[in-house]
Amino acid sequence: MTQPPATLPPIKLLIAAPRGFCAGVDRAIIIVEKAIEKYGAPVYVRHEIVHNKYVVDNLRAKGAIFVEELDAVPDGKPVVFSAHGVPKSVPERAGERALPYLDATCPLVSKVHRQAERQVELGRHILFIGHKGHPEVIGTFGQVPEGAMTLVETVEDAEALMVIDPDKLAFLTQTTLSVDDTAAIVAVLTHRFPTIEAPRGEDICYATSNRQAAVKAIADECDAILVIGAPNSSNSLRLVEVAERAGTPARLIQRATEIDFAWLDGVRTLGLTAGASAPEILVREVVTHIGARFAITEEQVETARERIAFKLPRGLEAA
Structure with a gap:
């Protein structure tokens, strides 16, 4: 990395890994x-x-x-x-x-779809933990007959829920939720309905969990954290929440030009991550943009390594 002029104020960048594309x-x-x-x-x-x-x-x-x-x-x-x-x-x-x-449905979302179909075939009503209106939720509800699934968004929803047959229930979750929020909701559901059927394995995808864990790992050392992602990206919004719950101010940006440098006044250590839909080129763009104003010391903090790859649909391999 080219050393910036010594007159620039110093800033340490802690870059979370894993980050970006899943x-x-x-x-x-x-x-x-x-x-x-x-x-x-x-x-x-x-x-x-x-x-x-x-x-x-x-x-x-x-x-x-x-x-x-x-x-x-x-x-x-x-x-x-x-x-x-x-x-x-x-x-x-x-x-x-x-x-x-x-x-192009993510295979981990397709897995949730198959579980939903299976639970309905077994005569269970599904309590689906997710965010109303999100495309993944709409898609999952569309796998089963109308009325076979009830959306649960919050702990309060879980506490107030009324069901017809408490012994014929299952729960599933959106893949891009807050790990901690979901655990709290599941705790209420399993307490209220002890026989509720849990999903086979974790529905929250590995990438969502890994990116949240990486933010937790750097949050205590940071004065602030920037999350690169879209405002309609569930997993990116969850990264902002994870940082703020750890006591670290966080902001969501889509591009480097959205950085408000006034927000970085007094920041000596800045965390940086990217949601699962944000490419690495945007991370480097942000680093370059900050480097025009600060003398950067850059460090990557890696909490996991991801080696998962999914096959393409038939007919495209040779394209």
């Missing part, structure tokens, strides 16, 4: 890129493929067109479903219209 996001982006190679532009994408403007704009420049509903996709044009998952009715509708489609 295997599901990597896979989703590659699916769109390979679909464009295979079919030619344009390729339509239902909903943002992942919640990151930089990524979406980059794919749009390559030939992706982002739409909210299938009705906006012209007949015969290929369409990709986002990493967050979609209700069953969406691929069914695509099939009815003979639209070529590729499902």
Whole structure:
């Protein structure tokens, strides 16, 4: 790293690891890129493929067109479903219209979908821990018949919940939740309904858990933390909450230009991380931007190593 002029005030950057792209996001982006190679532009994408403007704009420049509903996709044009998952009715509708489609749903979200179907087949009502209106929640609810699942957002929801048959319950969770918040809700549910069926393994994905653990690891040493991510990115918002619960002020930014340097007055040690939809290039952009104002000492704090990769859908491997 080029040494900045000595006149600049010093700042230590603690950069959390793991951070940034997870295997599901990597896979989703590659699916769109390979679909464009295979079919030619344009390729339509239902909903943002992942919640990151930089990524979406980059794919749009390559030939992706982002739409909210299938009705906006012209007949015969290929369409990709986002990493967050979609209700069953969406691929069914695509099939009815003979639209070529590729499902970029994260395999860890698909695992939750399969568990939801299994629990309903066993006659259980599902209590789903998640955030109302999030695409992943909408997609998961769309895997089962209407009324088979109840959304639980808070501990208060869990405490007030009324159910018809307390011995025929299961719970599942959104994959991008706060680990601590979810544990508190689960504790209430298991106390109130001792026979409730838990998911097979942890529903909160490895990337969400790892990024939250990494923020916890640096929070005590930092005067402030910056989280790179989109305001509609659940896992990025949770990283801000994790930092603040540890007593460290935190801010969410999408790009380096959103940094308010007045907020860094008096900050000697600044933490930096990125949500699972934010590419590493944005981390380096932020470091460079801060380096124009401060003499940076940079240190990475690694709490886990991620080696997970997901296979692409059939038909794209050779693209």
